[in-house]
Structure formats: C-alpha cells, structure tokens
Amino acid sequence: MQVYLVGGAVRDQLLNIEVYDKDWVVVGATPEQMLTQGYQAVGKEFPVFLHPKTKQEHALARTERKSGNGYTGFECFSSPDVTLEQDLMRRDLTINAIAQDDQGNLIDPYHGQADLEQRVLRHVSPAFSEDPLRVLRVARFAAKLAHLGFHVAPETMALMQEMVEQGELAYLTAERVWQEWHKSLTTSSPEVFLDILHQCGALKVVLPELDALFGVPQPEQWHPEIDTGIHTLMVAKQAAKLSEQTTVRFAAQVHDLGKALTPKEEWPSHKLHTHTGQKVIKALCARVRVPNDYRDLALAVCAQHSNVHRAFELKPSTFVKIFAKLDVWRKPEKLEHVLLCCQADHQGRKGLENEAYPQAARFRLAYQAAINVDVQSIIGDGFKGKAIKEELDKRRAQAIEQVLTHQQEGK
Secondary structure (H helix, E strand, C coil): CEEEEECHHHHHHHCCCCCCCCEEEEECCCHHHHHHCCCEECCCCCCEEECCCCCCEEEECEEEEECCCCCCCEEEEECCCCCHHHHHHCCCEHHHCCEECCCCCEECCCCHHHHHHHCEECECCHHHHHCCHHHHHHHHHHHHHHHHCCEECHHHHHHHHHHHHCCHHHHCCHHHHHHHHHHHHCCCCHHHHHHHHHHHCCHHHHCHHHHCCCCCECCCCCCCCCEHHHHHHHHHHHHHHHCCCHHHHHHHHHCCHHHHHCCHHHCCCCCCHHHHHHHHHHHHHHHHCCCHHHHHHHHHHHHHHHHHHCHHHCCHHHHHHHHHHHCCCCCHHHHHHHHHHHHHHHHCCCCCCCCCCHHHHHHHHHHHHHHCCCHHHHHHCCCCCHHHHHHHHHHHHHHHHHHHHHHHCCC
16 A cells, blocks of 8 residues: 655645645555545545545545546546556646655656646646546636746647537536636636636636627727727736735626627627626526625626726715615725726726726725714704615715815815
8 A cells, every 4th residue: 555645735846836735645455444544434436535633635546437428427446456657647637647655756657747847737648538627627727827837738728629619518517617716716817717718618618708708899998908808807817916805806807797798889888888797797696606795796896887987077975875885884895895896997908007096095085084974963963764864975975075175175
C-alpha cells in the first residue's frame, strides 16, 4: 500500500500559491485494508476514505469507463492492481496529474511540470471529452491562474469546442453550472471564465443570457468598445479589482442582460434595458439556482445603475426614493455594493478603466445626510401615522439638498 499526494495540492505547491485542500490516492490497497487501518468510508460512487487523524480524503486508485451521458455517466473500477499512472491518466489536465510520494519525489507521467513551466492548460488524454464538467473546470482554472500567465492549449480548446458541438454540455445540472461559476467569482480574473466559455461555445449552452450580449452594439460615444459582450467582460474585470465580494462580482456580470432584448431597429440605444433586464436576471437565477442574496443585489444594480450614473442630475427627492427602493435604511452595505458595481460598469469601458467615478462619492454624501435625520424629532413635533414617513422623506430630501449645495459651492 502506497499513498501519494495528488491533484491541486501538488500543482499549487509547485506554483508557490496557497494550498487549500490535500487529496491523496492510495495504490495497492483494498477497501477492507483501509477500514482495518481506521479509515472512514465516505465514497458512494467509488472508494473514498477519510484519514483517521487528518480527516483528509484518500481515494483508492481507480480507472473510469464511460457508460452514459454527462459527468455522472461513468463506471469506476478500483483494485489493488490499478497503477498510479492509470489513476493519473483519468484526470482532466496535465498540471493536475502530478503525484508526490512521502519522500517528496514527483511522479509526472504526463509532463505536467513542463506545462506548469510553459503556463499551459492541456488535457491529459482523449478521455477528457467524456466529462462535460471539464469544460467549465478548464475555464475556471484559466480564471484562477490567469494572473500567472496561463492559457488553454489550442488542442484542448478544439476538444472543448467539439464537446459543445456534440451536445454533451446539455447534461450538466444547474447546480454544477452555478458551482463552477461561483468558484470562478472567487478567482482574481472571473472574466476569463466567461471569456473561455464564450470562445469554445459553451456559454451559449450553460449561460445563454450572457452569451446573447456578444454582438449587441452600444453607442460608441459612451462605449468605445461597442460590443456589449466585451463590455461585460471588462466590467467583470473591474469588479474583481474593486471588491472581493462574490455577490458584487456576480451582480456586475449580469447587470446589462436586458441589452440582449433590445430590438435591432433600436440599436445601439438601450433605453429600456434596466427594466427588461430584471426579468432575465430572475429567470437566470431561478434556472441556475443562484442564491437569493446574489439575485437581489443583481436586480438592484440592474434597476438603479443608470440612475447612479446620473447622480449629478438627480433631485434630492429622487435620492430618497432610490435609497428606499434599495432598503438602505436597514441594509446600509447594499448601497456600497451597488456603488461598486456601478463604478465597475463605468470603468469597464475601453480607455476609461482608470477614470474617476465621483457619482459614488455624491451618493455616499447624500446617504449620510439622509441617515442623520432624526425620526424621533418628527414624532416630537406631533406627526402621526403616515404623516411621519412623509415628513421624514421631506426632511431627508432637504438635508440632501443642503449638503449637495454646500459641496457644489465648495464649502
């Protein structure tokens, strides 16, 4: 019985980046031997055990054979005769098919180290095409490692395109799509995930609402990049720079979905996209099982981003209405998240990546003025029932007008 460290732990160790999880493969053992040594069985589809002390996963070396459609259509074969090389061959990418023994020696039958050095994401074998989830995983690894200069090998991209054309991705469940999308939101380059999926045609299958944005023009005066799909990738990139909050990054990516619904005869204008987009976001989130907090922020950004961009044209009473719609009195962090998305939208344009966004500061100033209005003094002045809220809104608008006027005058 021999135990090897495998997969992402070896890869990240060699790249000198933080290792989160350690996975192990056990060669030459039976399930009975594992149980005798105190390991706890947890695998349903194939033999996986938890180490008695570390609780880290140890899987018996196995091979896989395609037996159906999708990423679950596999028959696994595990035996003490299965070699380490056979186990590593069933893995997706060469950089994930390196093992390390207890002496620190590397076993690298598929040249993963060379691909690490050359910054290439390359499939191990033709068996890659048997699992549609691997298309999304490659896109996610591309996003995770983009800052190190990694790219997808041309032959792997071609294989991914072939898998899309053969209809394999139709078998992916909503949960797995969201799982990979969500993981991509935690990377330093979430836009790369969407870009790779678009390049191989997978975005059209798993996230058609986003794919539909490519080829839709916007006014060149405001969007030098013109294409809404390109703009979305640029916004996603800016959002990742501005915030580590995955809810913010998600909302930024989907805020313009309504532009895909604009009739062609109205191009490049998209006057109704803040309204039409909300229905698309709701449908997308329902289909992919996106958590409610992600959906709610995305809807708020979709509805309000044009208003936030026009901060210097808004009346004080409009600020109060927007704050009420965002429910910032109870959720002050929501305003900040919306403003970050709007800044990402503003800076996610060709040549304007570093342009200042004073609208955010104006909204923060207005909010601070409004929140400082004391409701108790209104009650003390004799207002009752509905009149309290009406007077509160009125005084908040007055406070906003006063502070914005002072700012305008430079006081």
